[in-house]
Amino acid sequence: MMKLFDEKRSVFKPYGFSCEMWVPNLMHRPDRHNEIEINFFPEEGVTYLFQGRKIKIPANRFTLFWALTPHQIVEVETSLPYYVCTVPFSVFLEWKLPASFVEKILNGEIISETNLIYSSSDEANFKRWFDDFQENKNPKIALLEVQGRVNRMAFEFIPDSSKGISASQIKEANQVEKIAMFIAKHYTEPIKVSDIGKAVELHPDHANTIFKKTFGTTLSEYIAEERISHAQRLLLTSDLPITQLAFSCGFQSISRFNASFLKIAGLTPREFRKSNSFLN
Template sequence: MSRNPKAAESFDSSRPDFSPYGFSCGLWAPTPMPRPDRHNEIEVNLLRTGSLTYLLGGRRITIRAGRLALFWAAVPHQILHWETTDPYHVATLPLAWFLACGFPESFASAVLGGELVTETHAHPMDEARFEQWSADIQSGDPLSEQAARMEIQARLLRTAMTSPQGKRSRSVPPNLSRADQIACYIARHYQEPITAAQIGEAVGMHPNYAMNLFRRTFGTTMIDFLVQHRLSHAQRLLVSTDDPIIEIASASGFQSLSRFNEAFKASCGCPPREYRKRNRLRETTSVVGKAS
């Protein structure tokens, strides 16, 4: 996302699959996408005018102006058609953050199940909210960003309370591809000591077949995907709480401190303690961090 809140971004077809956008909010131009995009974040869209049609997980879905809409962007999504010339608001929310918010099960399951979750009515204040969140996130001020995170969490909780998907009891729907079912299972259980055999059993596949299918589809292994989820969770806890590092390792799903330190340094370029020192949210208490 651009640091200029008035500049509209557009899809870069050369970006690698699953390259993260991070916690971001800004304006995007409605332009054709020559291929689907995938990134392991929740994407929230708000159109100011007209409509936008995606191919989402093989299904055509349309987003209309004024209605908050969100989906899990690890599911392939590609703009097919638009009836607007105005840039639209986009927020990307790391999956680990979304899962830590404690949204109702029916709502979280709908999002992780590959559905487009959308509200039935427009909320006139949403555009002003997006503009404020964009300014806060791009300000470089940790407290402003913290305020935006908390406000986004509250806004999505209202979506969970009012959207049709949030009101019903359901499990992951069967219209996900087999590979997406694996990714969904990992996203829901990465804090547990899960194995390839357990993942395969959960989605009704032989472990070897599941591993090969996942690699072919996502270009990475199930284990690497699992570890990245755990590391993202650990990063959030390191900068937002005072919890001891050994507790963070365990809470993130790592079975040993040595394995956590090894994986963290290989991915982040520094030990967990140094990462915390560099990225610590200034003047933010652990209580506030845990609520965001």
């Protein structure tokens, strides 16, 4: 059965381990769930709005990203279905992939296979995984095969990295995941670093340290980035007045919003809307 994105779907609702076929369609709001999402477009790719940027996903490429990052299809070139697999983030960490590869995923990169030699075998794999789920076969075999394919991609993507993520790194990644999840759910509220530490049961300084180690940014900076990313999506896809938009994203003053937006985006909110809006 082909699926369409459910606009009424609850934010952060998990898909679990799945492999499905979706019909590409324009999304009126972003999807967000704490899983690794893997896409494969057999014919034409799509364009996602991802962290305030438009990113085109190429056809015939095994592509994956951390779906906790808001992602929204804003351009489609075909009505032909594509494959979507989702893997719970906790399972992904258990695979002990190269630390540098995991770091790229945590940092919000979309990673696509660069070697076209895998295109035909990838399409056959996705078809088999999809059939396994449709026919209610044992999904454990499909999960092992997905794990193997991601392992191959990771070690070829970073060939000089033979060292997998360690137990202590997995523990930190789990803690960072909880922090990122808390921020994702509450960034429109007036949250402080102390609130985050309390929510994840870590001292605020330690939470800030391990988060910066992974993301290269402080918790306060990340909260601002989340708010500005939200503002960018609204500027691109709505005609909300900028003042109303700023407060809806979690800023307590228009001056702080303007300063943060200029620092992160390099443009004023008005300039950004004028040069990028889909509503023009």
